[in-house]
Amino acid sequence: MKTKILLLITSCLLFHFNGLAQEAEKQHFVTIKITVRDSSDNSILKEAAVRVDFQKVYFSSDSTGVHTLYLRKGNYSLSINHLGYRAFNVKLFVNTQNINLNVNLVNVSRELDEVVVNSQGGNNNVARPLLGVNPLSIKMIKRIPAMMGETDVLRGLQMLPGVTSVGEAANGVNIRGGTTDQNLILLDDTPIFNPTHLFGLFSIFPPDAVSGLDLYKGGIPARFSGRASSVIDIFMINPSLEKFKMTGGISLVSNRLTVEQPLIKNKLGIMVSGRASFNDFMFRLGPPRLENIKANFYDLATKIYYKINTKNTLSFSGYLSKDFFQTDLLGTIGNVNATSTQYDYSTINASLKWFYAFSNKLNLQTVAVYTNYQPKTLLPELNSNNKVSIESGIKYHQLKSSLNYNTDLHKIEVGISSILYNINPGTLNPGTSQSVNYISAPEEKSIESGIYIEDEYALSKRLNLSFGLRYSQYWAMGPTTVRDYDPSLPKSDFSVIDSTFYQSGQSSANYGGFEPRLALKYTLSELSSIKFGYSLMRQYLQVVSNTTTPLPTSRWATSNKYIKPQVSQLFSIGYFKNAKDNIYEFSLEAYYRNTENIIDFKPGADFLFQPYIETQTLQGKGKAYGIELMLSKKKGAATGWINYTYSRALNQIKIGERFEEQINNGNWYATNFDRPHSFNATISIAQGKHHEFGFTFVYNTGRPFTLPNGFVEYNDVKYPFYLDRNNERIKDYHRLDFSWTIHNPSLKKKRWEGSWTFAVYNLYGRANAYSVYLRPENGLRAYQLTIFGSPIPSLTYNFKFL
Structure with a gap:
């Protein structure tokens, strides 16, 4: 009897506490039921992998395919994966009501896009054999606060270690001690010779047409050639083959629109992206001194993608860019007085790519490339409709083909390419003017060809090798006249002793050689590795300029008998570490580069x-070295990175003992872009469903500039003279930017999505020096020129129709 009573009391207590537990569970947990289906046939997918806040959660579905999850009240990031399907990511706000989540995953086996399949997942930082490689998605770039609301690829690059520029509105970037022309910038395989709009204010790449980029600044694959410093490989999105899509934005600087339209469903699609500025009115609203200033630009990108069958794809990429800029500065040429100076420059690029898959392991890619870069300077003649023009240009034709063979042990690529250069160094076209003579510098024609092989091979479980070998050959072609100079005198018009004329089809000079590329990776653990890299690169095309940043009027020149190609050797080593399921990445890299035949200008050089x-230039050697540290957080509500770089970039030029044959007495001197200390930080914070905040901070040591060593007085006028180049530095540069993006999550269930972005460039109004100019006051005084000396707010509306 006592036993029965005890069992009854125990049962009542268990029932009571179980009820309390269930009640407590109802109060503290919400039920999330997830049903995962194949997007094409709506079939149930069981055994999906679910991550909550990027942490693995192991559980199976029930017999109906429903995955059940219990979460406390709060904000969560869910990632749902299934083998063979694209991952699905969603931000989930859990309140008090149960949630039923239906997820449709896209089967990647049904897509035939031109992509590189990488099985290393989020562990690339450690597992990738190459070092000095930074992939950037356009989504990541768009999170960086933009100046005047313009998403900018080049400004995104400058937030990475080892990447700097000479200052605000600089035309290009300097990477690991290289000049701007030592970067090979590719947009869907086509080279870009001027990567900025409005003299460096914005990059020319339309953000909605770009899917991402790869920056190679350490290990350079053998398939790339023609530059001595780095490769910036930018690729445009493939158009949707399933449904119509539209994205765009409106800002104070420009308006943009991108459209994707399937022409034949799942077979043929087209993407068109346009951007145009309409900001001339802003100058008219400003002070009277700006009323004659005009500045506008537009660019247009398109891509046609044709999936012929399961083995063949064909794609065409086109790009058009045009800039116009007018200043009220008066200019003179000959006896012509100009009312202003106008700069008008354009780029036309096109590429056609055929991809053929022999099998899952073997494929062939063939690409034809065309580029036409045409800068022009216009001088409107006073009291006339005539404009005197200074014209130049580069026409670039390339045909290349590569064969790729992938096995479990090897990733082999063999390729061949040939490039035809046709350069117009400069033409003075007087138009109808009677006081200006027609002048044209001889065209430069040349051919650059190459063949290469590269392989990635696992020597053991811990040691991986990536090896490439390229052989390049270059010919300077006629028609051209080559001078012979007195070897005992500097090269000038007064030291010519003879000349030789080469007809069309004849080679006046040729260069070539092997370019080995090597990368070794030793795995310390699943989350850490050590890497070593070596690259030798030859550059046959360069900019010769006596300005700090290359302008549209800067002269491009190919190698000839006297201008030898630049040869660069880069050594690098690095340690790479990931932590907490690859959420955090850390890298420490060191590099040393030496370059032969770097080019610089003689004092008082005139290239026009x-x-x-060769009478205006000197060649010597350069060296660059540095250490780069970077820590990044890839996942979570707060993402971003911080990095620090210590680097030096020095040149030495000494051909002879004469003053005209050396710079700084033949000693090493800092280059224009030598900035020893650099610190960057960027963070993006997702605050709930509606708000996203972004911050960036930039600090750089001031770049060098040249002050006169003394003065010479003549007729009561003092004239400066210069003995040392880059003997002083401008003030250090630092800046803080801010952005605030407001989303409307209620629109996510519809095809139209819109968001507002408010940004402030240079938040605390730092008056950074862009350049230094001299005025004859009490001898000669130096003043700094500031372009953006106050905060610059902007407001942008972005939209999507998907």
Whole structure:
């Protein structure tokens, strides 16, 4: 009897506490039921992998395919994966009501896009054999606060270690001690010779047409050639083959629109992206001194993608860019007085790519490339409709093909390419003017060809090798006249002793050689590795300029008998570490580069219409070295990175003992872009469903500039003279930017999505020096020129129709 009573009391207590537990569970947990289906046939997918806040959660579905999850009240990031399907990510706000989540996953086996399949997942930082490689998605770039609301690829690059520029509105970037022309910038395989709009204010790449980029600044694959410093490989999105899509934005600087339209469903699609500025009115609203200023640009990108069958794809990429900029500065040429100076420059690029898959392991890619870069300077003649123009240009034709063979042990690529250069160094076109003579520097024609092989091979479980070998050959072609100079005198118009004329089809000079590339990776653990890299690169095309940043009027020149190609050797080593399921990444890299035949200008050089450019230039050697540290957080509500770089970039030029044959007495001197200390930080914070905040901070040591060493007085006028180049530095540069993006999550269930972005560039109004100029006051005084000396707010509306 006592036993029965005890059992009854125990049962009542258990029932009571179980009820309390269930009640407590109802109060503290919410039920999430997830049903995962195949997007094409709506079939149930069981055994999906679910991550909550990027942490693995192991559980199976029930017999109906429903995955049940219990979460406390709060904000969560869910990632749902299934083998063979694209991952699905969603931000979930859990309140008090149960949630039923239906997820449709896209089967990647049904897509035939031109992509590189990488099985290393989020562990690339450690597992990738190459070092000095930074992939950037356009989504990541768009999170960086933009100046005047313009998403900018080049400004995104400058937030990475080892990447700097000479200052605000600089035309290009300097990477690991390289000049701007030592970067090979590709947009869907086509080279970009001027990557900025409005003299460096914005990059020319339309953000909605770009899917991402790869920056190679350490290990350079053998398939790339022609530059001595780095490769910036930018690729446009493939158009949707399933449904119509539209994205765009409206800002104070420009308006943009991108449209994707399937022409034949699942077979043929087209993407068109346009951007145009309409900001001339802003100058008219400003002070009277700006009323004659005009500045506008537009660009247009398109891509046609045709999936012929399961083995063949064909794609065409086109790009058009045009800039116009007018200043009220008066200019003179000959006896012509100009009312203003106008800069008008354009780029036309096109590429056609055929991809053929022999099998899952073997494929062939063939690409034809065309580029036409045409800068022009216009001088409107006073009291006339005539404009005197200074024109130059580069026409670039390339045909290349590569064969790729992938096995479990090897990733082999063999390729061949040939490039035809046709350069117009400068033409003075007087138009109808009677006081200006027609002048034209001889065209430069040349051919660059190459063949290469590269392989990635696992020597053991811990040691991986990536090896490439390229052989390049270059010919300077006629028609051209080559001078002979007195070897005992500096090259000038007064030291010519003879000349030789080469007809069309004849080679006046040729260069070539092997370019080995090597990368070794030793795995310390699943989350850490050590890497070593070596690259030798040859550059046959370069910019010769006596300005700090290359302008549209800067002269491009190919190698000839006297301008030898630049040869660069880069050594690098690094330690790479990931932590907490690859959420955090850390890298420490060191590098050393030496470059032969770097080019610089003689004191007082003048390149305009100069037919024999060797009389205005000198060649020597350069060296660059540095250490780069970077820590990044890839996942979570707060993402971003911080990095620090210590680097130096020095040149030495000494051909002879004469003053005209050396710079700084033949000693090493800092380059224009030598900035020893650099610190960057960027963070993006997702605050709930509605708000996202972004911050960036930039600090750089001031770049060098040249002050006169003394003065010479003549007729009561003091004239400066210069003995040392880059003997002083401008003030250090630092800036803080801010952005606030407001989303409307209620629109996510509809095809139209819109968001507002408010940004402030230079938040605390730092008056950074862009350049230094001299005025004859009490001898000669130096003043700094500031472009953006106050905070610059902007407001942008972005939209999507998917």
